[in-house]
Amino acid sequence: MKKIFSIMALALFSLNASAQKQLIPKPVSIRITGGTIQIPETLKLAQGLPVKETEYFKQKSGFNFGKPGKKDVQLTYTQLKQPANKNGLNESYILEITPERIHIISYTDQGYFWALQTLIQLLEEHKNDKAIPAMTIQDQPKLAWRGMHLDVSRHFFTVDEVKQYIDYLAMYKLNTFHWHLTDDQGWRIEIKKYPKLTQIGSKRKESMIGAYVDNTFDGKPYGPYFYTQDQVREVVQYASDRHITVVPEIEMPGHALAALSAYPELACTKGPFEPATKWGVFDDVYCPKEETFTFLENVLDEVIALFPSSYIHIGGDECPKTRWKECAHCQELIRKYNLKDEHGLQSYFIRRIEEYVNSKGRKIIGWDEILEGGLAPNAAVMSWTGVNGGIEAAKTKHFAVMTPGAYCYFDHYQGDPQTEPNAFGGYTPLDKVYSYNPIPAEFNAEQAKYIMGVQANLWTEYITDFKQVQYMIFPRMMALSEVAWGTSQPEKYKEFESRVIHQFEKLDRMHINYAKSIYNVSGKVIPANGGIAYELSTSQNPSGIRYTLDGTDPSVQSTPYVQPIPVLISSTIKSAYFENGQLKSAVSSQQFTVSKTTGKNITLEQQPSENYAFGGAFTLVDGITGNTRQLGKTWLGFQGKDVVATIDLGKNTDFTEVYFNTLDNKGSWIHLAKSAQVYVSDDNHQFALVAETGKDDILKAGGKMRLKVGQQHGRYLKIRIENAGIIPAGNPGADSKAWLFVDEIGAL
Template identity: 45%
Template sequence: MKKISFVSIVVLCIILLGGCASEPNQEVNIIPQPQQVTVADGGFYLSPKTVINVVKGADDLQPACTFMSTLVEKSFGKALTVANGETKKNAINIFVDPSMKADAYDLTVEKNAVNMKGGSSKAVFYAMQSLRQMMPVGVEKGEKMDRIRIQNVQIQDEPRLGYRGTMLDVCRHFFTVDEVKTFIDMLALHKLSVFHWHLTDDQGWRIEIKKYPELTQIGSQRKQTVIGKNTGKYDGTPYGPYFFTQEEIKEVIQYAADRYITIIPEIELPGHALAALATYPELGCTGGPYEVCQMWGVFPEVFCPGNEKTFEFWEGVLDEVAELFPGEIIHIGGDECPRDAWKKCKKCQARMKQEKMKDEGELQNYTVHRIEAYLKEKGKRILGWDEILEGDVSKTAIVMSWRGKTGGIKGAKRGNEVVMVPNDYAYFDYYQSKDVDKEPFSIGGFVDVAKVYSLNPTEGLTAEEGKKIIGVQANLWAEYITTFSHAQYMLLPRMAALAEVAWTPQEAREYSNFLNRAKLLTQRYEALGYNFAKHILQESKSNE
């Protein structure tokens, strides 16, 4: 047997080390696109021995550390250790720096360590989501790995808008606690910050109110559901009772908080009231009888604001809602409220005479003002659909512009804060392909990924007026969405486009670049078991 010389071993080592050193850099493809990304040669190797090291923390940092430590648990066979101490090698070093903007973060990946610095624990969590998207997609499904290479990079990032949300309608069709949690996970992956939870409507009351237990005994179920678009034919199958107990709601709130997501509950008033009126018919102008609605649309049976008991009911409901949800904002609806019943109602007309109102529009404005004042005493702000602008709504109310951008522009110009949710850009119950015969049945319309991405939320406003646009949101109404798999299909990948609209500065966005990154993100959806629409996979890459 030939002897191997010492010189040969040295040469072999040099070759091997040289091969490692020349390992090609990996592309950094993150959604939403960070503000500044500088790629450096080399990479950091994450291993089971890597420590999550909190150099400077905060009281609410633990959920972020838990997320990071468990992300690779299935792949490594163990969670990463979380420790506290000075900056270390082979560590993810975390610094919470309150001198930075609350949502801003710096992420530096070097040969010996990963350093994360954020203005808050939430910002650190956003850095972790960026780091996550730099890992192989196999991490998401627990593929066994000895180590994970992460490209050396410097990222400086912060969101364009603080409110980045998606609404889930659980009234028309219900989704379980576990499905709602998965929805929250989807928001977190895209660095979205708000879950707007639509909890009451004509077709179902979905939140337990202890003062009014009949709401979920009666209002949470309908006798049957119309087939198709109000065809006059029904399925003959009772739907419900479906609702969330307060304990389940607390569980979901905590789950969202652990992902630094705020939940905004929506309690519809004074319209979209049939589930409540079926329970308490004395709260309507005619006294009923009413039933939980079996069709879709806008209906003339609405709450009676001329009846003082109606305000007692709203206040009793909102007392419990305000106590349950720790966020500052409660959505009160305010949309699509026909006023014909008020014109014929003696109590409403008496209220109008007493308050010296000219028309029924002023009665709705009175309702909104009174509810806003009540919630203000509880430290809450109201958010309402853009119909609230039809009256002299206060400047402290937040306007949600859904009928295009017009309401948002009007609200911003008069000094109200605005969330842009224009239906022609951000209604995710609309078809996402014009070949509708090959799509799941939907309400209509057409909003594809490119259309979502083209939204400029501050268009039509001066720079100063544009500051009143605090956010953007997508809405998923569920008249025709009967399963959570269908819901995911309607949300993804349009949610990725919305996330980048909300996060990345307008001048830094470019659709073909986004498209390349979005295609890669769909691989992560697949690894996570998410159902998603695949239309963008057929679109040409920008470099082809």
């Protein structure tokens, strides 16, 4: 009897596992109830089903909805009395599948729609065996704002492509589409009162191509590209039919060059201006004078009429204060209103806009920088530079959406930068997205209420067509959806990864160009016996990994991977995944330069920015030199901070030279180090200065520093690398804190 019970339990477990295999985001609860339902050729629809949602289901499910036969299954629905919007109940649903029928229970049409999304995934999962296990799914989201952003200013996407993007959100139960419509490089929305915005601002003479440091352009006119107001209405309705809110973004007071090109009188200087051909941040911004506010209010009137969203996104990020400092009108405003400085002037600007938007029955949301000088009374914050903006907002009882670049910027690399298309920078693989918890760990229940949700952003400087949009969001959007729904379990990442791979079959049928980066071999440097070893992994069977140590192609002759590979000398390791002797992945290549610091214990007095902290301090002694064209996982980035690193060599060691690199990429606010000093100690207390260098020498060397330190014999090596400080006028990001990027610190 026990044996029979065990077999039944195993069968139920198998059915439960099968039921969950395809589902993303994972539901809160799945209970297998016994038996199966045969997938019919024709589904019978009960009376009273929500119309728009059912029409969507007809299009996506693949069912025949003709005249039903006697044995056909029926789809039925019960709508409960709607409670106050509490803990996601308005989006909650119950999906009951019995051998006789499919029944959905929800409070709202939105809950019914999410139930249909789950049902569609189940039908896709079981299409071959023609039967679904009988089950009951109880489900509701944890977070109210589950968003995806799309920048159409740097590169434009058609109405049909935007609709496809919205369909992707619906597939994975995301409910907010953040449409970034204006920026320095293009104004993309028709404003009837100001036709020159699209006549002039929707085109540029050329576009930057390749890595920013190359400073090369395609020489091709871009545009005019923009959405008419009728097209905007079409998109908003399309999203609404899928229970997705479209939040428009009209950038201010910075990122305004496209608008100033059309109406230069809105600037602090006379111009002329033109839409930017480079990426980055520019000094010319809106001048906070009355005609500017009149212009923006008129623009917002037309925007508000088109978008029924509660929130209007007004940008507010990366606004250099250079022009305001030089502007007599701006300085008079600071004196007149007793503002502290130009940051206070930004707060004045945002408050003026908020008052107007509030008068129209709407609220504003903006990037972190709207906190500068004090947050407007009813504003919400979109926290992108890290989590601190959201934490500060919530602690002062302002709502926040968490979208930190370290986890939620999908313009970052998602695999080995050497095998990926050119991207903006950073390194945000699938597992990192999945590991994110939008609710800060230190928050109590009351503070957590102010975290509205989470969003991923897709900036398109290096994304020129929609196929590349697909590549950058898939599969990372699946991880975001489960994080937002609240059922992610980072400790069970491999289980999630297997569901992602299973979803690839659906993406193939939809002809979606998704990234296959998780199939590639990834490498991680780990400490090993006082040095380093290279640990390889893949989403596939690890026994299929093969590698070489001499930089040769592993498809010719290579060694099977068994355990982390000791890296004892400078070398190049190439690796790839094979099945039945056939190469099945890209070939990954990693060059190592071994020195006397490699793999040694290192501490930092100040930690790097969250966005550029991959690997932490160990990145500086992992034997890998940073690629100046790729700000992925080989550099540490520090904004406004010096690097002070102490390396324990393990014992007294002889060395005569210390080396490191810093990066020069002013368009991204990254500046060479201002100075550097090297110290040596026997006891980690008393340090002697043994070498130093200044700005001129660093500039002459292009940031590639080799410091002669004489004949040294010590255990502890300390290096201080000074940040450039505040970015001077005439540079992108002037008046902001400079970034300092540092890679390997070595000793010879």
